[in-house]
Amino acid sequence: MERVSVGLLGLGTVGTGVARLLVEEADRIARRSGRAIDLKWVVVRDPHKKRGVELPNARIVTDVRRVLDDPEVEVVIETMGGIHPTLETVLEALAAKKDVVTANKALLAEHGTTVFGQARKYGRAVAFEASVGGGIPIVQALGVSLAANQVQSLAAIVNGTCNFILTAMTREGTPYESALRKAQELGYAEADPTMDVDGTDTAHKLAVLAQLAFEANIKTAQIPRQGIDRLQTADIRYAGELGYVVKLLALAKLSEFGLELRVAPTLVKKGTPLADVSGPYNAIRVVGDAVGDTLFYGRGAGMMPTASAVVGDLVDVVSGRTAVTFRTLNLWSESKPVPKLTPPSAVHSRYYLRFMIADRPGVLASLATVLGTKGISIASVIQHDPGDDEPAGSPVPLVIMTHMAAEAGIRAALDEIDGLGVVHAPSVCLGVEE
């Protein structure tokens, strides 16, 4: 059997998982690749650190040049993460005629055009299954399996940290801060969780998904996004009363108005497959014009699930399939037209609204009047009797679920209502995914 030498950059969680698969399952992976894989180099920051894997045949070094300058190495696996110096290293690897496997969604979302331009220039391929949805083969599904389809919409739960926190808030009524702490204790959230909870990580992944599904070169900054960091347990509870759960969704929809993209906490109908995606799991719902509704579900992070995707990519690269896919897909190409994004005025949805209103006569009427003048029709209302727990005169929550409405109308109505002098606290507004 022919052999192929590869270099691994980074031996953190994902890198360790990749090394373990390559060492411990070498026979299986060789059989499925058609070539035996030699993990020749592993580049780390600290060569003396104890690792969770035995690497009898790999040379552990700190200098990435050892890999880049070795003409025997045909594939570089990048699990360093971050943008710099990862970008420069990846560009050099491609210039040195090595294929690249990466799990780095931020790199692709921000610098996909540069990376793929370089790959095309040097006739190399870049594989990135692990960049979205961890072990879920969504990149393969969108890039290859669903090739007969024009994707019409995507709705994705692709941040396990947020989904874990939301599941705890939903099931146990835990406030956001405690749920976040629990996620950190269990290793589902980083010490600094900002990029996860503010929706940035989800937006990176949506940029990658949009590239595959809609051939749309999107920068993360173009995606309107809202995280879960200001979400209150009360809204999760009221959503539950209305028959919905709240999920942080990456949404993309193609319509006559263009491509609509958004990352936001969204109400999802109970009993539908996305609603049941709990804890650290991820799922991507894809609607194609031929295939209809599909859903891909699995672990979105973690050592071995992510390593499963990285090594799957490696098998694809080594066997020669990735080169074919790369040639036909023309991803992150500069020659692609700038995608037309749906203007906010054309966005329609049902909306969940919560107002903290003064408990006195006429308030509901004045709110309903504003909504009515903006053409927003009310589907259901929740206002519970505050009972004796609250001092008289305390603001009470008024929850309204609208019928389909224009986002622009909703925004105008909220501005007007917040200026009426009868609502306390800024009003809450969440979209609904049917």
Add this chain to the structure above:
Amino acid sequence: MERVSVGLLGLGTVGTGVARLLVEEADRIARRSGRAIDLKWVVVRDPHKKRGVELPNARIVTDVRRVLDDPEVEVVIETMGGIHPTLETVLEALAAKKDVVTANKALLAEHGTTVFGQARKYGRAVAFEASVGGGIPIVQALGVSLAANQVQSLAAIVNGTCNFILTAMTREGTPYESALRKAQELGYAEADPTMDVDGTDTAHKLAVLAQLAFEANIKTAQIPRQGIDRLQTADIRYAGELGYVVKLLALAKLSEFGLELRVAPTLVKKGTPLADVSGPYNAIRVVGDAVGDTLFYGRGAGMMPTASAVVGDLVDVVSGRTAVTFRTLNLWSESKPVPKLTPPSAVHSRYYLRFMIADRPGVLASLATVLGTKGISIASVIQHDPGDDEPAGSPVPLVIMTHMAAEAGIRAALDEIDGLGVVHAPSVCLGVEE
């Protein structure tokens, strides 16, 4: 752009969907294939029948030889179904150096070794994504994306007819016969639904899945199977009380005892992803040693979903990827060892049991004693007060959910209990998938 000529055998539901995609979405498919696809021949039984597709450039003929003898045709798409003469036609197409795309699970389950042997002999490829799960890319997932994994278990809902019937029985309490009639009226069941409802179609698909996931050459006859045709609404209701729904599952598990395969109505815990797969939808749960739990969900049948899979295969074949996959996977190879199947004595599960017992003192005690002597531990019991609706002395249902138990012990206990003279009607026994 280079061009490639293909021939389509059959213009039934799936064939019409394939032709529609090839004609109406020609540009999209050409771009993703890297070559423009000419649908040159369409072979039908009745050339005068009105079809749901315009085929301006294809020649509609009745003689399959026109396709087989045309050296320009590089790929044959088989949507005729059935075993004969489909098998002979496919073998001739391969001998004529044409690649084959097929949706025919029965053909693969029964004659996979012959078909793939012929393909290897003539250096051709066979693609079969549409044979299991309709539009769900499960063949690609098992054969390519999850290549880094040893699959440990599969649990699949792959017969939309059965799932539609079970959903109706569960949600509306409809008896089996009426649910089947409703499925037939809505086009979800054939006029002769035998192969669907008796589990044969699911067993065919399990044979294909086992080949991909476990490299196991399994004949349908080796798979113990039970259909839904004798399932009673009462058992679905009691399962519901215990927190389960009943699904017709194709099950495969790898353990130290070998490979366990089964098709049977099975209790699935509510709130888990498989339990929520409703109506005509399909889903396949795959557990891999690296990736962990995954689920693939979508429409398991129908014109366009199945055509999506067939045309996806065609794109894969034409682009050259299938040839690579075909070479590395070595599917349905005669050289593979005969798989070791788990002996019935080593099968363990939780079990749902229902007995129709005489409503008199001591009966529960005698049943419980038999179960105890066979080492079967009881987890929960349901016996409702028959009330005044039933005449005194009528048999009453006794439902028992066991803890983990050996299948052999359960069978022995049921035999003994059925011989006690205190139970009416044969006892019901269903496995539980946790």
